[in-house]
Amino acid sequence: MNSRLQAWLLALPATFFVVVCLGLPVLSTLATTFGEPAGPFVTYIQFFTSGFRRAVLLRTIEVAVITTAISLVVGFATAWVVARSPGRIKSILIIAAVFPLLTSVVVRSFAWMVILGKNGIINKALLALGILNEPLSMLYTEGSVIVAMVYLFVPLMILTLVGVLEGIPQDLTDAAASLGAPPSAAFRQVVLPMAVPGLIVGAVLVFTGSFTSYATPQLLGGDRQTMMGTFLYQRAMVTFDWVGASTIAAVMVVVTIATVLLMSRLARKLNPVVG
Amino acid sequence: MKTRIHPALIAFSVFTFVFLIGPLIIIIGTAVSDTTFLTFPPQGFSMRWFANIFEVSAFPRTMVTSFTLAVLATTLSLMVGVPAAYALARFRIELPKFLANVFVLPILVPEIVLGFSLLKSVATGVGASIWTSLLIGHALLVLPYCVRVVGASLNSFDFSVEEAAVSLGCPRWKAFFVVVLPNIRAGVIAAFILAFITSINDVSVSIFLTGPGISTLPIQLLAHMEQFFDPTIAAVSVLLMGVTVAVMTVVEWTLGLTFLTK
Numbered sequence: 001m002n003s004r005l006q007a008w009l010l011a012l013p014a015t016f017f018v019v020v021c022l023g024l025p026v027l028s029t030l031a032t033t034f035g036e037p038a039g040p041f042v043t044y045i046q047f048f049t050s051g052f053r054r055a056v057l058l059r060t061i062e063v064a065v066i067t068t069a070i071s072l073v074v075g076f077a078t079a080w081v082v083a084r085s086p087g088r089i090k091s092i093l094i095i096a097a098v099f100p101l102l103t104s105v106v107v108r109s110f111a112w113m114v115i116l117g118k119n120g121i122i123n124k125a126l127l128a129l130g131i132l133n134e135p136l137s138m139l140y141t142e143g144s145v146i147v148a149m150v151y152l153f154v155p156l157m158i159l160t161l162v163g164v165l166e167g168i169p170q171d172l173t174d175a176a177a178s179l180g181a182p183p184s185a186a187f188r189q190v191v192l193p194m195a196v197p198g199l200i201v202g203a204v205l206v207f208t209g210s211f212t213s214y215a216t217p218q219l220l221g222g223d224r225q226t227m228m229g230t231f232l233y234q235r236a237m238v239t240f241d242w243v244g245a246s247t248i249a250a251v252m253v254v255v256t257i258a259t260v261l262l263m264s265r266l267a268r269k270l271n272p273v274v275g
Numbered sequence: 276m277k278t279r280i281h282p283a284l285i286a287f288s289v290f291t292f293v294f295l296i297g298p299l300i301i302i303i304g305t306a307v308s309d310t311t312f313l314t315f316p317p318q319g320f321s322m323r324w325f326a327n328i329f330e331v332s333a334f335p336r337t338m339v340t341s342f343t344l345a346v347l348a349t350t351l352s353l354m355v356g357v358p359a360a361y362a363l364a365r366f367r368i369e370l371p372k373f374l375a376n377v378f379v380l381p382i383l384v385p386e387i388v389l390g391f392s393l394l395k396s397v398a399t400g401v402g403a404s405i406w407t408s409l410l411i412g413h414a415l416l417v418l419p420y421c422v423r424v425v426g427a428s429l430n431s432f433d434f435s436v437e438e439a440a441v442s443l444g445c446p447r448w449k450a451f452f453v454v455v456l457p458n459i460r461a462g463v464i465a466a467f468i469l470a471f472i473t474s475i476n477d478v479s480v481s482i483f484l485t486g487p488g489i490s491t492l493p494i495q496l497l498a499h500m501e502q503f504f505d506p507t508i509a510a511v512s513v514l515l516m517g518v519t520v521a522v523m524t525v526v527e528w529t530l531g532l533t534f535l536t537k
Contacts, residue, residue, distance in 0.1 A: 003366055003369050004366070006362075006366070007362045007365070007366030007370050008362075008369075008370070010358040010359065010361055010362035010366075011358070011359045011362040011363065011370060011374060013354075013355040013358065013359070014355040014356055014358070014359035014378060014418065014422065015359070015374065015377055017355050017414070017415070018377055018378060018380055018381070018415070018418065019377075021393075021397070021411050021415055022380060022381055022384065022389065022392075022415050023380075024396065025392035025393055025395065025396035025397060025400075026388060026389065026392045028392065028395065028400075029388065029391065029392040029395060029396075032395075074291055077284055077287050077288065077291075078287070078288045078291040078292075080280075080284065081280055081284055081285055081287075081288040082288070084280050085280075091533075093292065094532055094533060094535075095523065095532060096292050096295060096296055097292075097295065098523060098532055098535055099299070099516075099520075099523065100295050100296070101535075102472050102476075102519045102522055102523065103476075103515065103516055103519045104475075104476040104493055104496075104512070104515045105476060105478060105493075106476075106478060106493045106496050106497060106500075106512075107299075107302065107496075107512040107515050107516065108298070110302070110496075110500065110508060110509075110512060111298035111301060111302050111512075112298065113500075113504075114298075114301060114305060114313050114315065114509075115298060115301065119312070119313075119314075121301065121315050124314075151294070151295070151298065154291065154294075154295065158291075159535055160536075162536040163536040166536070183281075208385070211385075212385035212387055212388070212479075213479075214386075214387050214478060214479045214482065215478045215479070215497065218497070219497075219500070229385075229387045229479070232388075232391060233483075236391050236394070236483065242395060245391060246391075246395075249385075249387075249388040249391055252385050252387070252388055253384065253385065253388055256383065256385055257383065260383065
């Protein structure tokens with residue numbers, strides 16, 4: 001048997017599975033949006049002219065951008081310390097980051113409902129200390145969604161960056177220092193450029209993850225902070241407006257793919273090795 | 276030169292890890308509280324909320340469903356994923372480059388879009404049963420892990436060993452099971468366990484595909500939370516954390532947890 005045929009035979013079941021069970025259904029969802037009798041783009045015109053739907057899209061982008069920015073800063077600083085920690089401590093810290101990452105999103109979101117709720121831990125503590133007279137409403141705000149999202153994605157950012165930062169040899173920063181560069185300059189001119197590819201990968205993962213999330217906005221945002229994921233679910237399962245749901249799905253796919261393409265172009269541009 | 280880290284950075288990292296672990300400790304605390312409401316620090320100590328998990332019949336039922344589904348979906352995914360990963364590693368020149376990306380597609384397509392599309396095309400369109408739809412959805416969801424983790428093991432495997440077996444007269448299929456598979460065992464086990472936890476924890480795909488009578492544990496947990504905000508949720512959460520610990524132990528045994536930073 002020739003090896004090309006053999007290779008294809010082995011790869012065929014998985015390829016077939018992805019094309020038939022993922023490709024076709026998703027394409028069919030996208031196709032639905034263009035099949036309206038009133039015209040091919042009518043659902044998109046409806047989507048972008050409706051103030052509510054635009055607000056949902058903008059809120060989702062805003063939450064995803066803020067979550068990504070905070071996760072980048074927190075993740076980078078923490079990953080730097082983890083990467084430069086001695087072996088034993090490093091393993092413990094990696095375990096501490098992996099543990100939440102592998103724990104159910106529902107569980108991690110629930111924790112923040114317990115912390116931020118009306119009868120939650122923060123409110124009870126502040127009332128007991130006499131700082132507050134009546135409990136604050138922190139749940140179902142954009143802030144509570146962002147806190148829980150940051151909580152969700154910081155471990156992912158840390159683990160993505162630790163590998164990258166470990167790859168930056170200590171010699172390089174030492175060389176910069178011995179040539180008279182203050183730590184801030186060594187950081188800006190040596191460490192940061194080398195970390196850029198990792199930062200971009202992390203940013204893409206966190207942005208697309210938070211942009212398309214469902215459980216966290218559902219639990220911490222509720223109906224007051226509808227985001228694209230919860231909006232899609234509502235349209236599909238509560239109002240049974242499948243064309244509307246498909247339109248939301250299409251917008252999500254476009255934003256996700258655009259982000260991935262844009263960021264990988266940016267990565268190529270900023271790559272210190274090539275550029 | 277010895278590594279020096281600015282003390283402020285260390286303090287910041289300590290804060291980050293308290294932020295990461297603290298909420299999970301709070302959940303454990305609320306689960307053992309002897310109260311009918313969620314409170315922390317726990318008042319009294321009681322395991323009754325753990326017992327209550329089994330009083331609410333939907334919890335044990337969905338646990339069985341989730342477990343069975345995760346095992347079946349992962350097995351199905353490995354059955355198509357391992358040959359694909361093998362083909363990609365062994366016949367690098369013969370296969371088009373984009374093929375590797377096809378298997379990563381399930382990561383690129385938002386899960387919630389996949390869930391909705393499966394509901395629309397597979398569950399409603401073709402009329403597949405809830406079980407079949409869930410199985411397809413979860414198998415797709417975990418396929419990228421299977422292909423990539425097994426692929427990583429295969430990339431460090433020296434195929435000339437397999438060639439040696441074949442040239443000595445061992446049939447190709449047998450050479451795979453006797454020579455290749457034992458060498459990539461760690462990768463297959465790690466892929467299985469990572470796929471398993473991904474399936475067990477899934478919400479976005481399952482939420483569209485669960486129906487009357489059949490639900491998964493995370494979906495049941497969400498449904499329970501909407502009606503009762505009691506320590507049972509915390510108790511189930513603690514059980515799920517136990518699954519995480521088990522999974523981490525297996526990953527540490529097989530590939531080592533540092534594998535996850537690569």
